[in-house]
Amino acid sequence: MDILRFATAGSVDDGKSTLIGRLLYDSKAIFEDQLEAVERTSRDRGTGYTDLALLTDGLRAEREQGITIDVAYRYFATPRRKFIIADTPGHIQYTRNMVTGASTADLAIILVDARKGLLEQSRRHAFLASLLRVPHLVLAVNKMDLVDYSEERFEEIREEFAGFATKLNITDLTFIPISALHGDNVVSRSENMPWYQGTSLLHHLEHVHIASDRNLVDVRFPVQYVIRPHSATDRELHDYRGYAGQVAGGVLKPGDEVLHLPSGLTTTITGIDTFDGPVEEAFPPMSVTLRFADDLDISRGDMICRPHNQPHVAQExxxxxxxxxxxxxxxxxxxxxxxxxxxxxxALVRDVQYRLDINTLHRNDATSLGLNEIGRVTFRTTQPLFVDPYARNRLTGGFILIDEATNGTVGAGMIVDCH
Structure with a gap:
C-alpha cells in the first residue's frame, strides 16, 4: 500500500480539527480509550455532543484557546491506502507551521466555512500550497448544514475560488461540499446533498493518483552514508562497500551507468540493497544502498545522477x-x-530582492525578512551544491537554513534559479 501525505489548512473555526476527528472516527482509526477521553471532555464542557476536534487538538494550550497552533500529525489507514495527516494552523502568525506541514504533502485540503465564504486566509493557504508545489488541492466547503445544504451557496464559493486559482500554479483542483460535524460527504456520500455528483472526501483521498507526481525522469541520489562493515568476519561482507541514501528522483537499476558528483567520474550499478534484501529497481521515495563496479571516492553530500542528465552545480x-x-x-x-x-x-545572504504579500500576491520592496515573511533571496555558498529548481524536484530544490549560534532551523527555501 502506498502512503498519501496530506495537509489541512483553513481559517480559525473552519472545522479542520473536527474534519480530521471525523475521518479518524468514521474510518475506525481511534482507540476506545481515546474516544472515552474525548467524550468525557465534551461532557465536562457541556457541548451536548462528542467534540471530535479534541482528537487532534492535543496541546493543552490549544484546547483552552480552541485554536490549533502547532502542526499535529495523525496516522490512519484504510484497506486501500495509508495516510499521514498534517493538521496545520490557520493564523497568519503561524505561516511557518503551515509551510512545515505542507512541504512534504502530496495533497492539501483547504477548508472554507460555507457561511463566511472565501476569506483572506483561504487565499493565503491556497497560495502557500501552490508555492510549495503541492500537486493536488481540495477545497472542502464545510458547515453546509448551516446553509441548509444550499447548492447555490456551494457554486458561489466554487466559482470565486476557481477564478482566484487561475493566478496560481495548481495542477489538480477538486471541490467537495461537506459537514464535518455531521459526517456529510466525509467518509460516505451525503443524502442531504443529492445535487452533488462527486465522491466523498475519503473516497477522493483513497483514489487520487500520486505515483506520477514524483520525478521519475531525473535520476538524483544524494549520498547519506558510506557503509563499510570493517568488523565483519565474513570475507564477502568484509569487502562490502555500499552507499546509502534516499532516492530523490528517477529510477535506478543494476547495470545502469551513473555519474558521481563532484568528481565527474562514471561507474555502473552492480546491486541495490534494502533492509529486506536486494531489489531490481529503486525509485522515490525508497531508501536503498547502491553498490558500484568501481571504487570511487564517494562521501556524504555527494550526488549520483545520469551522465547526460545532471543537476546544476551552483554556488549562487x-x-x-x-x-x-x-x-x-x-x-x-x-x-x-x-x-x-x-x-x-x-551560506552568505547576498541580497533580499523583495518580500511577497501573501494576501495580495504583490511583490513589495524589502531589505530584510522577519518572522513568517516570505521573499526572494540570493545566497552565495562556500561549496557547490547539486540543485534543481524546486518546480522540477521538491527534494533537490528545497533546503533549510540553520543559525550557527543556536543550531536552530530559522528558514526554509525553494530554489527558483541558480548561477
Whole structure:
C-alpha cells in the first residue's frame, strides 16, 4: 500500500480539527480509550455532543484557546491506502507551521466555512500550497448544514475560488461540499446533498493518483552514508562497500551507468540493497544502498545522477524563503548554514530582492525578512551544491537554513534559479 501525505489548512473555526476527528472516527482509526477521553471532555464542557476536534487538538494550550497552533500529525489507514495527516494552523502568525506541514504533502485540503465564504486566509493557504508545489488541492466547503445544504451557496464559493486559482500554479483542483460535524460527504456520500455528483472526501483521498507526481525522469541520489562493515568476519561482507541514501528522483537499476558528483567520474550499478534484501529497481521515495563496479571516492553530500542528465552545480542561488526565526531578521550579509539534501554548507545572504504579500500576491520592496515573511533571496555558498529548481524536484530544490549560534532551523527555501 502506498502512503498519501496530506495537509489541512483553513481559517480559525473552519472545522479542520473536527474534519480530521471525523475521518479518524468514521474510518475506525481511534482507540476506545481515546474516544472515552474525548467524550468525557465534551461532557465536562457541556457541548451536548462528542467534540471530535479534541482528537487532534492535543496541546493543552490549544484546547483552552480552541485554536490549533502547532502542526499535529495523525496516522490512519484504510484497506486501500495509508495516510499521514498534517493538521496545520490557520493564523497568519503561524505561516511557518503551515509551510512545515505542507512541504512534504502530496495533497492539501483547504477548508472554507460555507457561511463566511472565501476569506483572506483561504487565499493565503491556497497560495502557500501552490508555492510549495503541492500537486493536488481540495477545497472542502464545510458547515453546509448551516446553509441548509444550499447548492447555490456551494457554486458561489466554487466559482470565486476557481477564478482566484487561475493566478496560481495548481495542477489538480477538486471541490467537495461537506459537514464535518455531521459526517456529510466525509467518509460516505451525503443524502442531504443529492445535487452533488462527486465522491466523498475519503473516497477522493483513497483514489487520487500520486505515483506520477514524483520525478521519475531525473535520476538524483544524494549520498547519506558510506557503509563499510570493517568488523565483519565474513570475507564477502568484509569487502562490502555500499552507499546509502534516499532516492530523490528517477529510477535506478543494476547495470545502469551513473555519474558521481563532484568528481565527474562514471561507474555502473552492480546491486541495490534494502533492509529486506536486494531489489531490481529503486525509485522515490525508497531508501536503498547502491553498490558500484568501481571504487570511487564517494562521501556524504555527494550526488549520483545520469551522465547526460545532471543537476546544476551552483554556488549562487536564488530562492523563495519563508523566514521562521523569532527575534532575528534575514538581511544582506547574514551568515547561515544551508542544509540541502545531505550536504550542509555555509551560506552568505547576498541580497533580499523583495518580500511577497501573501494576501495580495504583490511583490513589495524589502531589505530584510522577519518572522513568517516570505521573499526572494540570493545566497552565495562556500561549496557547490547539486540543485534543481524546486518546480522540477521538491527534494533537490528545497533546503533549510540553520543559525550557527543556536543550531536552530530559522528558514526554509525553494530554489527558483541558480548561477
Amino acid at each position: 542561488i536564488d530562492a523563495m524563503v519563508c523566514w521562521m526565526a523569532d527575534g532575528l531578521r534575514l538581511q544582506p550579509r547574514s551568515r547561515l548554514l544551508m542544509k540541502h539534501t545531505t550536504r550542509t554548507v555555509k
